Amino acid sequence: MLKIYGGDLSSFCNKVRFAANAIGVEYEYVKINFKAKEHKTDEFLKMHPAGKIPVIDDNGFFVFESNAIIKYLADKHNSELYPKDFQLRTEIDQWIDFCSFHVGSAMDKILFNKVFAPRIPVPVDERAIEDGYLFLSRYLPIVNEKIGQETRLVGQETTLADINLLAILDPCETAEIDLSPHENIVRWRKDLKQKEFYTKCHREYGLVLKRMKA
Numbered sequence: 001m002l003k004i005y006g007g008d009l010s011s012f013c014n015k016v017r018f019a020a021n022a023i024g025v026e027y028e029y030v031k032i033n034f035k036a037k038e039h040k041t042d043e044f045l046k047m048h049p050a051g052k053i054p055v056i057d058d059n060g061f062f063v064f065e066s067n068a069i070i071k072y073l074a075d076k077h078n079s080e081l082y083p084k085d086f087q088l089r090t091e092i093d094q095w096i097d098f099c100s101f102h103v104g105s106a107m108d109k110i111l112f113n114k115v116f117a118p119r120i121p122v123p124v125d126e127r128a129i130e131d132g133y134l135f136l137s138r139y140l141p142i143v144n145e146k147i148g149q150e151t152r153l154v155g156q157e158t159t160l161a162d163i164n165l166l167a168i169l170d171p172c173e174t175a176e177i178d179l180s181p182h183e184n185i186v187r188w189r190k191d192l193k194q195k196e197f198y199t200k201c202h203r204e205y206g207l208v209l210k211r212m213k214a
């Protein structure tokens, strides 16, 4: 059976689980313990040379990088989440890249420095937090407008572009990022968070962190 190596606090890993759930593929979820350095063992490094999660093991075929993984799974299972029409597919790829490179990297800066750095502990980079908010103020309105043109990021059906963005924005409340000025994103997110592919993974991102703190 497909194995997904991941961790509950990693949006990259949750993205892979959302996609696998939405595609309808069965998998075993293997949680990696960072404190025990399970991601740096010789065995793990055979799957991911940099020792990162997520990684999948599909009967001996290893794939890393969340976006490559979700595309592989969708293609393997002929999923409508990643249609074959090449222009539609390119549009999906375009929004996956735009959201990962711009929105995702801004989210990472804020989340890491506001939430994880103090817990590790490592020094908090205030400049990175400022940059993160600045980038979000530039890119979220663009995403908001795109979603407002139809009901999903690309067209009216859920695609991998939505799954990617949903995972990226999942820690917004935890990272104290206010999405309320972006009404289309708020509506789109509320709708997708009720879908089984999301609720099968968790009720909301912040609860995982709260459970860990308790």
Ligand SMILES: N[C@@H](CCC(=O)N[C@@H](CS)C(=O)NCC(=O)O)C(=O)O
Binding pocket: 009, 010, 011, 012, 039, 050, 051, 052, 053, 054, 064, 065, 066, 067
């Ligand atoms: N671009 C990668 C990011 C993967 C990543 O950075 N994973 C983090 C957890 S969120 C990790 O494994 N960090 C451990 C390390 O770098 O040693 C993806 O999309 O899968």
